Amino acid sequence: MAYSQKLMEIFRNPKNVGELPDANAVGRVGNASCGDILELYLKIENNIIVDAKFRTFGCASAIASSSVATEIIKGKTVEEALALTNDDIVKELDGLPAQKIHCSVLASEAIALAIQNYREGTDGASQEEKMV
Amino acid sequence: MNVYLDHSATTYVDEDVLEAMMPYFHDHFGNASSQHTLGQEAMNAVDRAREAVAKAINARPSEIYFTSGGTESDNWAIKGIAHAYASKGKHIITSAVEHHAVLHTCEQLTKEGYEVTYVPVHPSGEVDLDALKAAIRPDTVLITVMYANNEIGTIQPIEEIGRIAKEHKIFFHTDAVQAMGVCDIDVKAQNIDLLSMSAHKFYGPKGVGVLYIRNGVKPDKLIIGGAQERSMRGGTYNTPGIVGCAAALTKAVAHREENNAKIAALRDYFVEQVKARIPYIVINGGFEHRLPNNANISFLYVEGESILLSLDLEGIQASSGSACSSGSLDPSHVLLATGLPVENAHGSIRFSFGKDNTKEQVDYTLEVLERTIARLREWSPLYADLKKSKEN
Numbered sequence: 344m345a346y347s348q349k350l351m352e353i354f355r356n357p358k359n360v361g362e363l364p365d366a367n368a369v370g371r372v373g374n375a376s377c378g379d380i381l382e383l384y385l386k387i388e389n390n391i392i393v394d395a396k397f398r399t400f401g402c403a404s405a406i407a408s409s410s411v412a413t414e415i416i417k418g419k420t421v422e423e424a425l426a427l428t429n430d431d432i433v434k435e436l437d438g439l440p441a442q443k444i445h446c447s448v449l450a451s452e453a454i455a456l457a458i459q460n461y462r463e464g465t466d467g468a469s470q471e472e473k474m475v
Numbered sequence: 476m477n478v479y480l481d482h483s484a485t486t487y488v489d490e491d492v493l494e495a496m497m498p499y500f501h502d503h504f505g506n507a508s509s510q511h512t513l514g515q516e517a518m519n520a521v522d523r524a525r526e527a528v529a530k531a532i533n534a535r536p537s538e539i540y541f542t543s544g545g546t547e548s549d550n551w552a553i554k555g556i557a558h559a560y561a562s563k564g565k566h567i568i569t570s571a572v573e574h575h576a577v578l579h580t581c582e583q584l585t586k587e588g589y590e591v592t593y594v595p596v597h598p599s600g601e602v603d604l605d606a607l608k609a610a611i612r613p614d615t616v617l618i619t620v621m622y623a624n625n626e627i628g629t630i631q632p633i634e635e636i637g638r639i640a641k642e643h644k645i646f647f648h649t650d651a652v653q654a655m656g657v658c659d660i661d662v663k664a665q666n667i668d669l670l671s672m673s674a675h676k677f678y679g680p681k682g683v684g685v686l687y688i689r690n691g692v693k694p695d696k697l698i699i700g701g702a703q704e705r706s707m708r709g710g711t712y713n714t715p716g717i718v719g720c721a722a723a724l725t726k727a728v729a730h731r732e733e734n735n736a737k738i739a740a741l742r743d744y745f746v747e748q749v750k751a752r753i754p755y756i757v758i759n760g761g762f763e764h765r766l767p768n769n770a771n772i773s774f775l776y777v778e779g780e781s782i783l784l785s786l787d788l789e790g791i792q793a794s795s796g797s798a799c800s801s802g803s804l805d806p807s808h809v810l811l812a813t814g815l816p817v818e819n820a821h822g823s824i825r826f827s828f829g830k831d832n833t834k835e836q837v838d839y840t841l842e843v844l845e846r847t848i849a850r851l852r853e854w855s856p857l858y859a860d861l862k863k864s865k866e867n
Contacts, residue, residue: 346784354781355788360854375818375857378778378806382856398856402780406854 346403347437354403357410359417363396367464370457373449379405383413383453387461392416392424397453404436404443405450411435412450421461424454478791478836482676482768483625483653483827488719489678495722496680499715507712508703517714524721531728532670533661534687540704541717544684545652545673547697549576549619551686551708552648552669555694556617557584560646564614565589568645570602571812572629573621577650578808581619594620598814599761600629608639617646622654622670626809626825627760628769630658637666646692652676652684656727657735657766668692672724674716678830679723683716734830739767741837742828746770748841753848755861757819759810773815773823776858777851782824785847791840794825 346354366384373380379401386394395413399406411432416424429447433439439447488496499520505513507521522536529536542548557567569581571593581591592610595603602620618640623630633649640647648669651660656677662670670687674680688694688707700709727734746758749772759771774782779795786793806820815823826840852858 351784351788354784357854362859371856375821378821380856382859398854398859400776400855400857401778403784405778406781 346440349437350404350407350439353407353410353436357406359396359410359413360398361396362398363394366394366396368457368461370453370455370460372452372456373401375400378402379446379449381405381409381449381453383409383450383457385416385457385461387421387458390421392419392421401446401449402443404439405446407436408432408439408446408450409453412454416454421458425458427451427454476790476836476839478832478840480791480793480826480828480832480840482829483628483766483825484794485675485681486678486829488675488680489723489726491726492679492719492723496715496719499718503714505714507714508701517712520714520718521712524717527721527725528685531655531660531724532687533663535690537705538662538687538690540686540688540708541713541720542684542686542698542708543682543710543713544675545574545650545671546576546684548671548673548684548686549574549648549650550580551697552671552688552694553577553580553617553619554584555697556646556648556669556692557589558695559693560616564612564616566612566615567591568594568607568610568615568618568620570594570596570620570631572596572600572602572624572626572809573619574625574650574652577619577621596629596812597761599763600624600627600809600813601761601764602631602636604632604635604639607636611639611643611645615643615645617648619648619650622649622651622658622660623766624760624809625653626807627771627813628653628766628827629760630654630764630766632764633667634665640668641666653766656724656731657768659731662687662689669694674720674723677723677727680716680719683713683720685720730830735767738828738830738832741832741834742768742770742826744834745826745828745837745841746772748837749844752841752845757815759815759823760813768828770826770828771810771823772826773810773819774848775819775822776855776861777822777848779822779824781851782822782847785851786824786840786843789843789847791843794827795823 363384368385371382382398384396397409399409429451432447503516505517507517525536525539528539594607646668650671652673655672668689673684698709755775757773783795810820
């Protein structure tokens with residue numbers, strides 16, 4: 344199975360590439376020896392993901408999956424973002440070849456990790472605010 | 476602009492070759508095994524093709540067997556020798572950088588009780604001859620080492636391996652698929668017992684190849700059927716393919732030196748320019764003994780398939796040793812065998828040049844490549860890490 348036209352279009356012009364300077368939730372998954380790494384940056388305000396960006400080292404499907412994931416979760420609540428599955432990402436890409444499914448899994452894992460880091464760090468961040 | 480830089484994958488059928496093949500599809504369609512005039516016309520064409528192929532490698536026509544391609548030839552040579560001479564021993568020596576047609580055939584034989592030694596290579600990609608000699612055992616029946624590597628272009632020390640094999644009375648097979656029409660091959664001088672080739676790598680048609688088998692060497696048959704190929708390989712003669720194979724090889728050998736010089740000059744220019752214009756790259760494989768058409772480069776901090784597809788979107792066709800483009804999750808066994816770290820192997824691209832590439836095409840490729848690598852690096856967390864570590 345080849346890549347869908349939609350996937351190639353997203354790969355050609357991915358959305359939300361780059362770093363978010365004021366991100367308060369960051370998740371990095373994958374490793375270089377496996378051939379893909381996704382770093383996801385989220386800005387969460389009042390339980391809403393107000394902005395999302397990513398950097399990805401990987402193949403076209405990893406980059407397109409990252410782009411689609413950031414598009415979907417923007418404006419969503421943290422719970423809604425956590426409910427996003429890799430199947431949702433695959434659907435949004437008009438399908439993925441079987442050996443590329445792990446790229447969509449990588450994106451959903453990055454969301455979960457970023458939110459986990461955010462939740463673990465939330466208390467610390469609010470503590471700081473209180474001290475100010 | 477359209478730039479084809481994947482000649483090691485396949486080449487188009489040369490116009491002269493196509494012209495030579497055409498009569499055998501329609502007007503002279505006879506089965507070369509038929510006794511009537513139409514059949515004999517076809518057989519005459521097959522005989523002439525056999526003579527031409529033999530001449531190109533200093534073999535006798537009776538030593539040339541037409542097959543369906545490189546993979547069949549490799550399968551036949553390796554399984555054929557292993558099975559026919561099993562009573563002499565069941566040990567095979569090969570290299571760590573062979574094509575899958577050889578590696579997977581050897582793996583299959585290990586399931587049948589054979590033992591296989593995979594000789595390591597130097598960082599240049601050249602087989603470690605000391606390790607090869609050390610691997611020889613009393614029960615070694617076959618050494619199979621490729622003539623030139625398909626990924627990094629390394630030309631192996633075939634003459635030395637031939638000499639070692641002869642000294643130890645071991646059969647020597649070489650997969651010469653990438654070397655035909657490029658290297659000066661003489662099966663007698665180089666002590667080659669069996670040699671595989673594939674027509675579509677030298678501007679011939681797909682689906683036809685050759686196995687050279689030295690007279691007196693008797694591998695078991697692979698394809699059982701009629702009495703074709705002196706009862707060694709069944710199957711109706713692929714007359715247009717066989718004619719095309721011979722015409723392509725004859726033309727490639729006739730223009731070998733001028734093509735090699737032209738292609739090497741383009742390749743060298745490309746590599747020098749990439750080195751000058753793109754930071755953080757690794758040129759894979761040595762340059763001392765290398766096919767003139769091959770450049771294999773790892774672009775660090777980016778992944779090969781995304782480079783490949785970005786180039787393709789701008790009309791440039793190359794090839795990647797990345798896991799992501801091969802369908803498996805393992806990066807190139809060849810690059811790993813040369814000692815390249817696995818993370819660098821993911822970002823490798825093979826550019827293989829051909830006789831019709833131009834400097835304009837190379838300049839265009841360089842411009843697109845420079846832009847593509849910069850863009851993908853901007854997207855890469857590994858490159859961001861690098862930049863941050865430099866700032867600190």
